[in-house]
Amino acid sequence: MIADAPATETGPVAIICGGGTFPLIVADAVARQGRRVVMFPLTGFADPATVERYPHHWAKVGQFGYFLKVARQEGVRDVIMIGSLVRPAIRQLALDWKTLTLMPRIARYYYGGDDHLLTGVGRIFEDHGFRLLGAHDVAPEILVPEGALGAHKPAEADSADMTRGLALLHAMGPYDIGQAVVVSNNHVLALEAAEGTDEMLARVADLRRRGRIRVQTGGVLVKAPKPGQDRRFDLPSIGPATIAGAVAAGLSGIAVIAGGTIVADAEAVVAAADRAGLFVVGIREAP
């Protein structure tokens, strides 16, 4: 039985941590609610500095049996997976016995695209008595709200670029691709796939530096969850690095889906955007 109101829960929360700063941000949010945090940083992905302030158990990808044992000892029911995790090659996995018994299932999910793998993994956790939550279930304050986040607002041309970018992301939705684009003056400058948002922004900066894009400034980064995406995993996120990347790329601003995007270090994001004259706006999804 899965309850609908995790915010009323008080038990400990296991946080399975990939790379980046999000695991710590989520841990702090959970701790602020008075719940005990137990972190499971993934070897080779998680940054030790992001877990040292909380009880933690290092694990390798594939050690589900180890997780089961420790999480049960800790009395955990709610589990959150958060942080970047480049999907490891088979040879990089450390499979314990429990995981091996699950491999036929996992292999089936593995070849079905990112979404299938994650949804499948979620089902495995649930079959073992856990409840897999999204970071925003326990920490709704990390989601981008609707409207402008800082001092600056999109101009009319920016809004047109936002609409075009959102429509394009929607068209690309069924193909399970990284969901971000850069649109400038109605032209699509860059589309994100395996390289991720930061590298896509660096590419736009580089193309502009080399005169490969005719309009030297302006444009909007548009990010959105995939249509039908399981929002417990891998919600789009922005943070100070996104602002720096957008500024270097000469953009006017950033548009993300309100309620469907995580913001890391919102204060730093707003301060940096305001300083640079960049707008950051939470928008509704296309109707």
Next chain:
Amino acid sequence: MIADAPATETGPVAIICGGGTFPLIVADAVARQGRRVVMFPLTGFADPATVERYPHHWAKVGQFGYFLKVARQEGVRDVIMIGSLVRPAIRQLALDWKTLTLMPRIARYYYGGDDHLLTGVGRIFEDHGFRLLGAHDVAPEILVPEGALGAHKPAEADSADMTRGLALLHAMGPYDIGQAVVVSNNHVLALEAAEGTDEMLARVADLRRRGRIRVQTGGVLVKAPKPGQDRRFDLPSIGPATIAGAVAAGLSGIAVIAGGTIVADAEAVVAAADRAGLFVVGIREAP
């Protein structure tokens, strides 16, 4: 009046030349048909080595009056525009008087996206008594035929990737984006926008080198014209550099639309692909 059978024409052909080797390849094809070639290399874009063997008149982008005068002196009716041309910023144009009188029209096309600009420019040439042809109208032998070009053929998994890539390009079609993707094992690794195919392939090679893509080899580069694209301009093209890029990216092969893709130096393309074990295949468009 515009005739339908340019192949039966015998008059001179003006070739307005952007960058790359295509202008020379087309010029040679035209010359083989016994027609006189008059080249108009664009300063800053065309490579002098590609025009020196034919009568040529250097011009700057925006010198339509100059083109009119010289082309009429040369008795030209048929015009081909070919070669890469990063769209210049307004300040990079050298506008003569004739072009200035056309600026309201050109500006209207300029902000409508690549296709609108090119189709509009084509209309301007036709309004002045020229006939704008595609390179393939005068040199159909430069188009990729249906089927495998070399010794290697796509495996079943490659065919699935080709189908997925083509469907994705079709979905992106209305957004006027560079039309190429890399799909590997059902995952979209890269999407081309302003950076062009060669740089997209270099990105895939780089992501693989850095372990950012879990499967280290395999995958297909799929290129297709935009749906509804005016095929007199800017057909997708492949050449020896495309093969080298695909090999460096660890791909299995390249799929392009038969009859809708130009191949530069087909012999070198086939030889390099065969050597590398890469397939190159002309496919029909999605039904």
